[in-house]
Amino acid sequence: MPKGHEATRPQENGSKNKAAPSLATRLREHWKLTAAISGVLLVVAIAGLAYWLDIRDYESTDDAFIAARSFSVAPKVSGYVTEIPVTDNQHVQAGDLLAKIDDRDYRNAADQAKAQVAVAQANIDNVKAQIDSQREQIDQAQAQVDQAKAQLEFAKQEESRAKDLVQKGAGTIQREQQTHSDLQSQQANMARSNAALSAAKLGVKTLEAQLEGARASLQQAQAQLDQANLNLQYTRVTAAQAGHVVRLSGAVGSFVTAGQSLMMFVPDEVWIVANYKETQLKYMRPGQPVEFTIDAYPNRKLTGRVASVQPGSGTAFSLLPAENATGNYVKVVQRVPVKIVVDHWPQDIPIGPGMSVVPWTKVR
Numbered sequence: 127m128p129k130g131h132e133a134t135r136p137q138e139n140g141s142k143n144k145a146a147p148s149l150a151t152r153l154r155e156h157w158k159l160t161a162a163i164s165g166v167l168l169v170v171a172i173a174g175l176a177y178w179l180d181i182r183d184y185e186s187t188d189d190a191f192i193a194a195r196s197f198s199v200a201p202k203v204s205g206y207v208t209e210i211p212v213t214d215n216q217h218v219q220a221g222d223l224l225a226k227i228d229d230r231d232y233r234n235a236a237d238q239a240k241a242q243v244a245v246a247q248a249n250i251d252n253v254k255a256q257i258d259s260q261r262e263q264i265d266q267a268q269a270q271v272d273q274a275k276a277q278l279e280f281a282k283q284e285e286s287r288a289k290d291l292v293q294k295g296a297g298t299i300q301r302e303q304q305t306h307s308d309l310q311s312q313q314a315n316m317a318r319s320n321a322a323l324s325a326a327k328l329g330v331k332t333l334e335a336q337l338e339g340a341r342a343s344l345q346q347a348q349a350q351l352d353q354a355n356l357n358l359q360y361t362r363v364t365a366a367q368a369g370h371v372v373r374l375s376g377a378v379g380s381f382v383t384a385g386q387s388l389m390m391f392v393p394d395e396v397w398i399v400a401n402y403k404e405t406q407l408k409y410m411r412p413g414q415p416v417e418f419t420i421d422a423y424p425n426r427k428l429t430g431r432v433a434s435v436q437p438g439s440g441t442a443f444s445l446l447p448a449e450n451a452t453g454n455y456v457k458v459v460q461r462v463p464v465k466i467v468v469d470h471w472p473q474d475i476p477i478g479p480g481m482s483v484v485p486w487t488k489v490r
Contacts, residue, residue: 183490185410189461190400190418194479196372198387201227202360207380212389214374215476218365225376225388229361236358239351246344253337260329267323274312274319281309369393370478392478398430398466400485401440403459409489410435416466418485423475430468432487438462 205227285305376388416430439460
């Protein structure tokens with residue numbers, strides 16, 4: 127082997143035997159960088175722990191939306207539409223006019239019903255006057271009875287005196303017969319007077335029955351008048367509560383029937399329905415605070431609270447609920463609607479039913 131190669135071999139072995147710097151030595155050499163990295167890792171760990179400790183107290187779902195009890199606005203009477211003072215998406219207050227129907231026919235019907243009430247009242251007054259007159263006849267008949275009774279007593283006494291005189295020989299048979307005839311006449315007069323009195327009293331009962339019938343007719347006429355006035359009021363379709371007019375379909379000049387939809391109405395009272403998984407309801411209770419954002423306005427954070435939790439899953443109250451007792455069964459996590467009421471809805475942005483939200487409910 128050449129000498130040059132033998133001379134260089136020990137140097138190579140020496141360089142290999144020289145110890146490389148350890149990790150601890152390198153960290154000491156770059157202690158500033160090491161401290162900075164350690165600080166960052168510590169901050170990240172603390173932040174992650176804090177986030178986990180905070181986020182575990184909340185339950186969230188993206189299956190949530192704004193809900194309201196929207197309804198259709200329809201007239202209760204038929205007719206031609208003469209006025210619609212509102213337009214699409216307009217906000218109205220309770221009692222504001224939404225539509226008006228031609229009221230001429232209904233006004234005529236109300237006037238006719240009012241006349242029928244006047245006729246019925248006149249009939250009552252007439253019968254009452256007849257009753258008063260009949261009672262006067264009763265008084266007159268009673269006076270005639272009293273007079274006939276007195277005359278009958280006198281006729282009885284005359285007959286008795288005539289009989290005594292005939293028996294004593296001081297009177298004539300002709301006088302006795304005359305007094306007996308007078309007695310029979312007064313008895314007939316008494317019977318006639320009693321019959322007249324009974325007929326007069328019976329006439330009062332008949333008139334009182336007629337009075338009841340007239341009063342019933344008045345009540346019927348008054349009911350017809352009340353209904354006519356109601357129908358006249360129904361020609362003005364007003365807002366039952368504050369809200370927005372949507373899907374306006376009525377037009378001036380169109381003929382509408384009772385119950386035909388003129389527009390849809392969205393009340394101002396809206397809330398959130400969040401369909402949480404049943405596994406998220408363990409700690410959820412009414413009154414718990416909720417934070418949420420609306421998908422249309424992600425930069426606006428709003429607050430509310432849990433109002434109630436539906437006692438049953440959403441599918442249990444659907445039109446065709448699931449029947450798990452037949453066929454093969456596959457367990458599926460159900461969703462339960464949770465009603466959330468909002469503290470304050472913003473007034474500067476349009477909000478309505480169906481808009482998606484993302485709620486975060488603090489359950490711990």
